[in-house]
Amino acid sequence: MKAYKLNDNVVKYTFGNPINTDAVVLSGEELYKDNIDFFNIKAEEDLSFSYIMNKTDIVYGLGESQRGMNKRGGIYEAFCSDDPMHTPDKKSLYGAHNFIVIDGKDKFGVFVDCPGKAVFDIGFSHKDELKIKVEEKDVNIYIINGKSAKQIVKEFLNIIGETYAPPKWAFGYQQSRWSYEDANAINKIADKFIENKIPCDAIYLDIDYMESFKDFTIDEKAFPNFKDFVQDIKNKGFRLIPIIDAGVKIEKNYDIYEEGVQKGYFCTDENGNNFIAAVWPGRCHFPDFLNSEARRWFGLKYKNLTELGIEGFWNDMNEPALFYTNRGLKEAIETAKASEKENLDIYSCFALKDKFINMSNNIEDYKSFYHNINGKLINHYKVHNLYGYNMTRSAAEGLEEIENNKRFLLFSRASYIGMHRYSGIWTGDNSSWWEHILLNIKMMPSLNMCGFLYIGADTGGFSSNANSQLVTRWTQFSLFTPLFRNHSAMGTRFQEPFSFDEDTNGILKKAIELRYALIPYIYSEYMKAVKNRDMYFLPLSFVYEDEMSKRIENQLLLGDSLMLTPIYEENAIGRYAYLPEDMLLWKVKEYEKRKYSIVKQGHHYIDIGLDEVPIFIRKNKMLVLGKHAQNVEKLDNKELNIIAFVEDKAEYIYYDDDGKTCDYKNNRYTEIFIQIEKTEKDYVMTVENRGNELVKELNFEIVDIDGNIHRKKTYLNG
């Protein structure tokens, strides 16, 4: 073991000779340490780290994983997995986010920088023991100190580097489906949004837009004159977002396949032959994204689509998902043949079925192929969690090279910490279950802790059939998530806003309008989180220190000013809410019509109609509200509304930038500093414009602690 001091709060412990994952962007100075802080180490077959928790300790983190914000009670495996059944017992989802924070008698964070499998047993085997196991003994462990969970997270976000920011239009509503099968179907969807005057910025192309599921091809039958089509749709106000898969179809004369073979850019088996496994198109090879040359090669292929006018992508199947290999299929078929004359009992019958079920994403297959990392052959299984990360890095770096300084929309299914610098993620193939709204809520701050800010779930649920109420309630939560996309699977009920009845259409329209009106605040909070290494969604306990706030897992803080209490139960007409302090409640039916009430510190049952979105504004905080438009580019926010709940003094920094380039990284952005101070008889506003040329007027609605509204107006000097 070696130890390195990264800064006053972070020590890296290196065991063996780990592969560089590029998750952490800082290195440090060597430091003498004969033991790792907090943990007992056991090195047997695995390397394990054990810590005894107090009964009331809370463990936060693990990004995209099951169970609560408090991860206690569960066992989790960091191993990127394509598993479409997100039942509560699943140990792995698509991402490997090995960062946790222990908040109790001790307060510290741990990042297990391990590209292979890591297991977090957080009081599952024994209720008071936290045990982390890594199969590969070459690993970096970071211990992060801080005074509070929030500060520890901030320290961690500091060492892993600045988070990806999408273009501003990607904060608009987005509509997806597996699949809108052709140009005609897409046009119809676009027209429906326009007809119904429901704002929308993007429509998705799922796998069927390609010719035989080949990356960077277009099915010419379904989409003749694709370039013109992209432009036509853009003229209507929508961007098209195609999906890209990790697997490259094995097909003679398919250029990507031919080039990859010729240049040796695919993963190989132990004999150096290109590794074969099936995904959407059937048998494929897999670009070796861990080989920097191959990574650059694949990344530049996105140009095939950017040249046609495409400005956003979603990278899928990059765990990588493997439907079957020749080995697995053969084994299953042999078992089937051998069963032909047998009298299969319960055990042999289950074994036969399992052969077919377990053909996919089989560990044996993951152990059978190799990467070329700086000239060294490395078994895939040992670096499994870096694959999707590096596919998406490939895309991000490629897009940067293709069009320097432009922000593209990009998000991925598989991920690892570090990938947050290149893109967002969506939370994969969830289901139209009420339970998955709650999971969505709980997962958001956990992902933020791991650096991922541009995130969202398939609103309405991907698998299973949604009813109108579920889509309504889910939309009413998702309208606060940076990635706000409605998506559903083939064979399920359609769930676009206008796919239900008139009432539902109306309610969803109002909810989406609210989203667009909130974009000034949402974008400001998002970009400030990027720049300040902060979270966008926070657990209550990250701000409030009372005991009850630590136990609230179904409410979130959004940025500096808001608290959310989403509805996630069928037929509910309200819900319980806990207020750690007095707050202002705005139940939004239509954002133009505003009525507020003050809710006192404590526990409350809040009535919330199906057409209402509850927004709590914290004390001495303010919300910036604009107006909606058909899409983000049409937003006209010359006038902004400032809704504030002020006891004595509130301050806010309103951030904005061009929303298109990466100039914000060079400090080219604007701010408006707003301060509201209560004097004896009135409120005094101080507004300091730091470069904003778009906003001309601020309309203040200041609510005092007695619920009186004070209306004011301020003009900005341009």
Add this chain to the structure above:
Amino acid sequence: MKAYKLNDNVVKYTFGNPINTDAVVLSGEELYKDNIDFFNIKAEEDLSFSYIMNKTDIVYGLGESQRGMNKRGGIYEAFCSDDPMHTPDKKSLYGAHNFIVIDGKDKFGVFVDCPGKAVFDIGFSHKDELKIKVEEKDVNIYIINGKSAKQIVKEFLNIIGETYAPPKWAFGYQQSRWSYEDANAINKIADKFIENKIPCDAIYLDIDYMESFKDFTIDEKAFPNFKDFVQDIKNKGFRLIPIIDAGVKIEKNYDIYEEGVQKGYFCTDENGNNFIAAVWPGRCHFPDFLNSEARRWFGLKYKNLTELGIEGFWNDMNEPALFYTNRGLKEAIETAKASEKENLDIYSCFALKDKFINMSNNIEDYKSFYHNINGKLINHYKVHNLYGYNMTRSAAEGLEEIENNKRFLLFSRASYIGMHRYSGIWTGDNSSWWEHILLNIKMMPSLNMCGFLYIGADTGGFSSNANSQLVTRWTQFSLFTPLFRNHSAMGTRFQEPFSFDEDTNGILKKAIELRYALIPYIYSEYMKAVKNRDMYFLPLSFVYEDEMSKRIENQLLLGDSLMLTPIYEENAIGRYAYLPEDMLLWKVKEYEKRKYSIVKQGHHYIDIGLDEVPIFIRKNKMLVLGKHAQNVEKLDNKELNIIAFVEDKAEYIYYDDDGKTCDYKNNRYTEIFIQIEKTEKDYVMTVENRGNELVKELNFEIVDIDGNIHRKKTYLNG
């Protein structure tokens, strides 16, 4: 359509010429009606009944099914299904319980007496439409009128006949596992309960106790001298409960098989050959339980086990579950073979897997076999939902003939309304998910509405791995359910009370002791519900008429006196509770040590430690509490404690009987009538003993509305 008046509140509408299901025990007089009340009928391919709901109407019912107590928003298929993944989107579980109550602008109940598939679309397709569809147009529909949901249920329970009562020992704690593999394993489990002084009444024998999974056989290697073993275990204080499967193994010289073939008692295919499908033992025939002769024949086979000292059974796999038929297996294998040389893409790969997955419980197979009902061949698919019902009826009638007037423990997996007269049910193969505790809670009153009172879930969860906290919280709910059994699947973590740590063992021991102390109340309430055609678990709204009570789905009333607020969320240290009136809260750590607090009408957050079971006693109600013992037969309740919360007057009828025979049906039972009345300065108790010879003393703990405890004692004249 014909109409029949059963009584002032119930009209039966007969469409076509339906099969008699024996669900309803009353017939009626013909009545002229040209339309069914409440519904619009459409007869196309299916027969459908449509009703437009008001926005706030609640729909209760459907017994064993997914979603909330209020079934709105879901689509449900009444088709007994062996599906071990109880995800929220499953339309069918093991039972077909086609009774619903609409509680809104109109109040009425509907029972769709249809042995084939019935679909209830309760605001799924359109949020305001209730649509019931039956595939077979021969059907009886009962419309039940009443002033309230509770009264409508009572009317319904009146027409379907008196519910099964198990022996009193079946109210003890029961321990199960798939499987305790041999006599030695069972002995070890029994000894652990004794060593730890944890009360327990029964230990289960899952499928591996049989020789090659053959019904009514014993694996002599695992269980040598079975009869002596049963007696030894009984001497230790436990009963053994073997499982019985619907399928009979095809094996030469196996007597049940040989007899069934010889007598023609098995279901046949369209050519009259005995139908073949595989279950546990591999290929089986299926007793034709719809043929009364075959039913009697199979029922009397239980004698093979009662003669060995067995007094309880669980009937399984009686949907019937079909692992595969020759057709399905062949089709799957052929598909596999044809795939050998193919490049399977996403669609063909999924299709291949589906062939193997869908081999089981395939509709095509259900349509391919026949019953002999009174000499007529009837396709199974049309009467599918009667199969498990009649298997269990076969057992119940057999056991009655084997040992007249004795109460046996009997419960089934598949069921139909009407089967409640013969046995209980357990809710099948759930999972160790927190969500399944909540599902368990919500399902209990729905099942009671359909006549099933002896019910319970696999406590701790069947599939998946449980942690100690989940087993603790689940046990703390299940201790109130009539069937109180901990069960888990092969390959999962052991979840007996002593399988975790010392703390957990201690908490579970106290919870199980509480159950035994509550048996006087639980048994009294259970038997009164049987005799009075009442529910044991009720939604709050069945007693309280305020609007909020209608929306509470995570609290239950238990009998006359108690309200339950179980914890079903991981790491919770309390929960919200709604009180429709002031109640007395007893947070039970050890039932011998009692501390109470008064909680006022309204919403509250209640702290509930992991070692606490919250029990609310309603105003002007009382709880009867005894003492625990190692098993039910050792209970000594000469002294009973009466815990009462009295504002002015409380009354209770304490029921008891011999707990062993069916004499209670002939009014051979005892009651103690207890009345507590507040006078100006004191409380006056009136106790009227109606034949009870066991109870000698009543110790009163009367809490007044100010929280003062008044202790009194009364002696009973014997």
